[in-house]
Amino acid sequence: MNTLVKNIVRFALFILVQVYVLDKIHLHQMVTPYIYFLFILWMPFRMKRTWQMLVAFALGFTLDSFHHNPGFHAAACVLIAYIRPFLVNLLIPQEGADTNYEEPSFKSMGGFLPYFIFTGVLTLIHHGWLFLLEAWQFGNIWYFIFKTLLSTAVSLVLIVVTELLFARKQSFRTNTA
Amino acid sequence: MPFPQFLFPNSKFPSQVRNIFLFIRRYFNLLLFLFLQGFSIYLIVHNSRYHNAIFGSITNQLTGKVNEQFSRVEYYFQLKKTNDSLVKANAKLYNKLKADFELPDTTSNIFVDSLKVDSIETYRKYNYYPAKVVYNSVAAQNNYLVLSRGTAQQVRSGMGVIDPNGSVVGVVTDVSKDFAVVMSLLHKDSHIEGMLLKATRKQAHSAGMAWRPISLTFPGYRKVRKWLWETASYQVATVPAYQKV
Structure with a gap:
């Protein structure tokens, strides 16, 4: 499938799953399961950083529109879209791996651990910034810390399950082909 | 670039x-x-209090359309619950039938505006419109509902919203053509004035209530929350100056 079409479908699916499945689950006051931002983690390597941030803003703004509370998710999404390329450069196994594969995955990042660090750090940053912005209005530091850590743990479990359930085919691309 | x-x-x-x-x-x-x-x-x-005026009605209309499709599916799963609450509401209305009373119905005096000159006729103070909930959140920091009724169906911002049991749900903050966004009681900025009916005769308590969902250190938190739930569920709270939907 064309990368553009694939990503448009993903965008819609992630938003719908987040709004109509995960937002309906009330595990605990402290835990909010999030998965929609996996769209940002899965964006292609060769996408321009400017576009990554603009698309991330659009994703966050769409989710905010459903929550009738604009700004929160948009800010968090833009932040992780900005940080993502730095992390990719740090964690990519060898020079040029980001041109051989299309997007981040277990395979393209060279194993479970680097990919897990990649997702873990970005999830923590996303949740941290999101709940910090919310906590600014409510103001309770311990609530913020616990909510961030617990939600990050739950989101990571969800991401791993998603990766195992929907295995993405990552074909090795070479210049010669 | x-x-x-x-x-x-x-x-x-x-x-x-x-x-x-x-x-x-x-x-x-x-x-x-x-x-x-x-x-x-x-x-x-x-947008801490009111929804954005520029994007507001556009995004409202768009998300409302999607919400409506999904609530159609969800509606089937709640038919039993809906039916129960309708039976309850029906029973309550039957109890209010004037034909069932032999003496003049004195309870309706609550709704008579005493400032009007003609004290024999009763005036309609509230209009009740039915509306379907297409989106509802309860666990977020700021909770909203979306009703499938908008400016085209006589909803204005500032109207109060009650549930089938007559309890306060929230206040309409933002309206688009076919949908209305309601700030529920579970919202940081929700301030609903309430009054305890039993205590009104001698000592009329009147207090502004605010929902504080996460302030764990707030001293009277549990008390306030309990009171809020009791007030909401025993329908003694009145919403002044708003027309009920």
Whole structure:
């Protein structure tokens, strides 16, 4: 499938799953399961950083529109879209791996651990910034810390399950082909 | 980011201006990042109470359409619950039938506006409109509902919303053509004035109630929450100055 079409479908699916499945689950006051931002983690390597941030803003703004509370998710999404390329450069196994594969995955990042660090750090940053912005209005530091850590743990479990359930085919691309 | 150099040949600008362009070109991503963050925070700060007026009705209408489709599916799963609450509401209405009373119904005096000159006739103080909930959140920091009824169906912002049991649900804050956004009681900025009916005769308690969902250190938190739930569920809270929907 064309990368553009694939990503448009993903965008819609992630938003719908987040709004109509995960937002309906009330595990605990402290835990909010999030998965929609996996769209940002899965964006292609060769996408321009400017576009990554603009698309991330659009994703966050769409989710905010459903929550009738604009700004929160948009800010968090833009932040992780900005940080993502730095992390990719740090964690990519060898020079040029980001041109051989299309997007981040277990395979393209060279194993479970680097990919897990990649997702873990970005999830923590996303949740941290999101709940910090919310906590600014409510103001309770311990609530913020616990909510961030617990939600990050739950989101990571969800991401791993998603990766195992929907295995993405990552074909090795070479210049010669 | 490609910089349109051909539009600005170096010779035409003094060096300061050229430096500005070079700076923008060098740090374009950082500047875009800061701009988007700033815009998001502007949206947060600007919309803490009421929904954004510019995007508000457009996004409202769009998300409302999607919500409606999904609530159609969800509606089937709640038919039993809906039926129960309808039976309850029906029973309550039957109890209010004037034909069932032999003496003049004194309870209706509550709704008579005493300032009117003609004290024999009763005046309609509230109009009740039915509306279907297409979106509802309860676990977020700021909770909203969306009703499938908008300006085209006589909903204005500022109207009060009650549930089938007569309990307060919230206040309409934002209306588009077919949908209304309701700030529920479970919202940071929700202030509903309440009164305890049993205590009204001698000592009329009147207090502004606010929902504080996460302030764990707030001393009377449990008390306030309990009181709020009791007030909401025993329908003694009145919403002044708003027309009920």
